[in-house]
Amino acid sequence: MMRTTLNISEEVMKEAEELYKANSKSAMVENALKDAIRFKKMQELMKLKGKIEFDEEAIENLRSAEIAENKNNS
Numbered sequence: 456m457m458r459t460t461l462n463i464s465e466e467v468m469k470e471a472e473e474l475y476k477a478n479s480k481s482a483m484v485e486n487a488l489k490d491a492i493r494f495k496k497m498q499e500l501m502k503l504k505g506k507i508e509f510d511e512e513a514i515e516n517l518r519s520a521e522i523a524e525n526k527n528n529s
């Protein structure tokens with residue numbers, strides 16, 4: 456774990472609290488960052504669509520497993 460001080464607007468924090476309903480602000484921020492990272496990775500993968508062949512079903516299965524894992528960790 457790493458201790459960090461962040462300056463985040465109250466509006467953003469309130470919206471995140473409503474979305475994540477985590478046990479702590481740290482857990483909420485960590486979950487939001489994980490989602491942001493996952494989203495960016497998916498964007499990068501989507502840029503490759505049509506350029507390379509990949510198994511969309513396998514990717515969806517991995518994504519579903521990751522979502523389930525995050526729900527269990529919340």
